[in-house]
Amino acid sequence: MERLVSIREAAKALGVSITTLRRWEAEGRLMAEHTPGGHRRYDLAKLRPEWFHGADTANRRTVAYARVSSHDQKDDLERQKQVLALFCARQGWTFEVIADLGSGMNYHKKGLKRLLDAIIGGEVGRLVITHKDRLLRFGAELVFAICEAKQVEVVILNQGEDTTFEEDWAQDVREIITVLSARLYGSRSRKNPKLLDGVKRVVEESQA
Template identity: 35%
Template structure:
C-alpha cells in the first residue's frame, strides 16, 4: 500500500525544507495529492526522487563490545577509511560500542536509516561479526532490498577476539536467564560476575 505523507513528513524523508518541496511542486518536479487544503505526498514517488538524487555515498561501520577496546575500534575505522579513500563522494562513519547480539544499537539503527532514506549505496565492514554476531546473511538480504550492498573487506571469516566472544556469550546467557527464570537484576549481576571470575 502506498503511503501518503503530510508535507512535514515528506520534507524529513527527503531531507529538504518545506519551502523546497513547494518550489519543486511549482516546477513540476513533485505532484502532491490534495486532501482539502492540505498536500499529501506519495511515499513511492519520494523514494523514486531519492533514488534519482542519491549521491555516490557509502558508510563505514566499526564495532567493539566494550569501552576498553576503543583502540581496536579506531583501528577498524582507520582501516576502513583507507579502503574507501578517494572512491566515493561522501563517507558516513558509524560506530558502536556494544555486543554484536544487542538489539537497538544506535550505530546499526543509523545504518538502517541511511539505507532507508537511500543516502548510501554500500556499507563497508572489516568482518561480518562487526555488523552482527548472528544472522549476517539476513542482514545482507535486508540491506540489498534497500539497494545497499554490504562489503566485508577482509572476507567472511569471523575474527572476534576471545574476550569479546566471552562477553557476547555472557550477554546471551544473561538474556535467557532473565526471560526464562524471571530473575531479579541483582541475581543476574551476581551470576554474570561469577561467570567472569571463572573465565
C-alpha cells in the same frame, strides 16, 4: 481517477523515509497538492519508484560501520575506523563513519539504528564494514537482504575470521547468561541456578 494520499502513505508507497520525500519535493522531483488546512497530498498515479530511486542513486552516500563489544576494545574500535576511512578515501568515495560500542547481540545500539534508518530511507548507496560480525553476531544476513532490496552495495574488507572473535563471543555469551539468570533465578526450580553457575565457570575458565 486521482487518489491523493498523505505524505506518510506516499513515503511508504515509494519505500523511503518522510525526510527523503520532502527532500525530493524540495529538489523539484515531485509536486504535492495542499489541502485548505495546508497538509501535503500526493497523487499515487504519479508516484513511480523507478522515477526517483534511479535518479537518486548518485546522491546516496557511503557509510562505513565499526563496532566493538566492550570499553576494553576502544583501541580496536579506533583501528577499525582508521582502516575504513583509509579504504574509502583511497576509492575516492565521500563517506561517513558510524561507530558503536556494544554487543553484537544487541539490536538497539544507536549507531546501528541510525544506519538502518538511513538504509531504509534510501539515503545510503554503499555500506562498508571490516568483517561481517562487526555488523551483528546474528542477523547480519537480514541486514544484507535489506541492503539488496534497497540497492545498497555491501563491501566487506575481510572475509576471514575477525581477530577479536573469541573475545567478542565470550562477551556475547556472558550477556546471554545475564539475561537467562534474571529469568531463571526467580523460578522455583533449584536446578537452574546451579546450571547457570556451571556455564559461567566454563566461560571464565576459557578466558583464563
